Amino acid sequence: MMVAFADLSFSFLFGLSGLTLVVASSGFFDAGNVLRSTVCEQIATAVSSSSVVYYTGSNQYTKGNYHWSASSTQTSECSFEPATAEDVGIALRILGQTQTPFGIKSGGHAANAGFSSTSGVQIAMYSFSDVVYDSDAQTATIGTGLLWDDVYLALEQYSVTVVGAKVTGIGVGGIALGGGYSYLTNQYGLAFDNVVAFELVLPNGTVTDITISTNSDLFFALRGGFNNFGIVTRVTVKTYPQSQVWGGRVSYSLDQWEAAGLAIANFGANVSDPKASIYNTYNYISGAAEMLSILFYDAPTCPEGMFDEFLSAPHIEEDISTRSYISLIQSLPLNATSGLRSVFHWAAMEEITMPVLDMVVNETLFWGAELTNSSLRIVSYDVDIYLSTLYDHVDSPTAYPPSRSRGYSFIQVYYGWADSRYDDTIFDAVDASVQHMNQALTDLGQDVANVAVYPNNAPPDMALENMYGDNLPRLRAIKKAVDPDNVMELAGGWKF
Known part of the structure; x- marks a missing residue:
């Protein structure tokens, strides 16, 4: 049996109203010599009536250009909301023939500049909501x-x-x-x-x-x-x-971090139940340090004793219960950091030990204080613990990771700041921090120096070889075969 749900709403974003201006146009233009709005008009004229082009001043244009991170937001010439795959194809042909830059936006959470935004034609995928x-x-x-x-x-x-x-x-x-x-x-x-x-x-x-x-x-x-x-x-x-699950959030103040760290380290060393998971985020926010652990077990109750250390350690707040899966997902609000300039980075771990967690604490506190005068609002070091068997659930190779011989836990690094004048300062700092952590992990005997970086957490200067490794030649060959005219090079993101 099939059941369809269409046009689900995005209530936290902008309204759905907006005026559409469609003006007939003839011929293509030489990029850089004619306004890109000509291409917007060509798309509006060529696609079906179910797809719409929006311009500055409409709510849908604003929504189409909205991004969670200010550093990835641009002002496009127009926002195109296709309603059918065929209309996407019509737009791609026009964009390729006119060599017009474009962006493709799904949720708009990419932090790197231009990865899902553009000064040309913004393609907002909202209508694909089934x-x-x-x-x-x-x-x-x-x-x-x-x-x-x-x-x-x-x-x-x-x-x-x-x-x-x-x-x-x-x-x-x-x-x-x-x-x-x-x-x-x-x-x-x-x-x-x-x-x-x-x-x-x-x-x-x-x-x-x-x-x-x-x-x-x-x-x-x-x-x-x-x-x-x-x-x-x-x-x-x-x-x-999917039944109800057990879990939620526990929060710890700085003076409680050591006991919470012991709970994290013991979980990493002793828990191999694949239904269990934890996500820990060390935060320095506007001068205040706080750590959260999200506890998860894929059943209405968890095995006795599995998470006792997290709950018996002194803490300032907890929100733990048997609940729906979506309730647990939403127990760590994301929008509190929206509107800042952002950068992510990533470091792999083989083991989660107290020396590793002490390193994470030191990085959080040092860079949080060091960058206070650089319009920094938040640094976050997130410790994600996974089993080494996490890559064993698929039989065919994937572009990432280049090797599936073992899986890794990792540290996801996030910095959020307000002023673009400090972009280079922040980028240098996050690079220095991850280099220091990689060296420290190596000194602790962990063989992680050459682990492929997760592309969704990679900063904008990351080399493709560091993410895709030996898969890169095959990916480039596939790209050349499927896109000989380099149409997709007109959009941002990692490019083969």
Whole structure:
């Protein structure tokens, strides 16, 4: 049986009203010599009536250009909201022929400048908001204009879920094409490990379905290759039975961090149950230090004693209960950091020990204080613990990671600041911090110096070789074959 949900709302964003101006235009233009609005008008004239081009002054234009991070926001010439894959293809052909820059926005959570935004034509995928559940195939087909919150909520009534983002407010597109570490990853792998089909609009405008049997090269490349090969409008993913879960948030003040750290280290050393997961974030926010642990067990109750240390350690607040999966996902609000300039970075770990956690504490406090006069608002060092078997849930290779011989836990680093004058200062600081942590981990005997960096957490200066390793030549060959005219080079992001 299939059940469809269409046009799910995005209540936390902007309103849905907006005026559309469509002006007929003839001919293409030489890029740089004619206003890009000419291309906006060509797209508006060429596509079906269900797809709309919005201009400055409308709410939908504002919504289309909105990004969670100020550093990735740009002012586009227009915002195009396609409603069909065929209209995406028409737009791609026009953009390629006119060599017009464009951006592709799913949830708008990319922090790196220009990765999903543009000064040209912003393609906002909001109209691809369907969730179609197939109980016979145990799959769900979901539009890339959705947030994972919407997907979890739509599937909840069927007592199933999918592997997606682990915090609220994240779009389907960046996770389905970039990785997706989840509370369910120890059981089922990364989010894109669970994709069985992509609806892909190729750079020449052709709409096609990509599976491992129809095109094994593109199926490999899309799982980690982002927007290099066209625009993905929908993904079909495996679903899994989902009951209520146990867990939530526990908060610790700075003087309570040592006891909380012992709980984290003991969990990492002793818990191998794939249904269990923890996500720990060390934060320095406007001069105040606080640490959160998100505890998770994939059942209404957790095994006796598994999380006792976290709850018996002194803490300032807790929100732990048996609850729905979506409730747990939303227990760590994301929008508190929206509107800042942002950069992410990443460091892999083989083991989580007290010396490692002491290092994380030192980095959090040092850089939080060091950068106070650089308009810094928050530094966050997030300790994500996974089993070494997390990559064992897929039989075919993926663009990322280049090696699946073992999985790693990792430290996700996030800095948020207000003033663009300090961009270089912040970028240098986050690079220095991760280099220091990698050296410290190596000195502690952990073989992590050459582990591939997770692309969704990589800063803008990251070399492709450091993310894709030996897969890079194959990815470049696939890119050349599918996009010989380099249409997708007109969009931002990691480029092969």
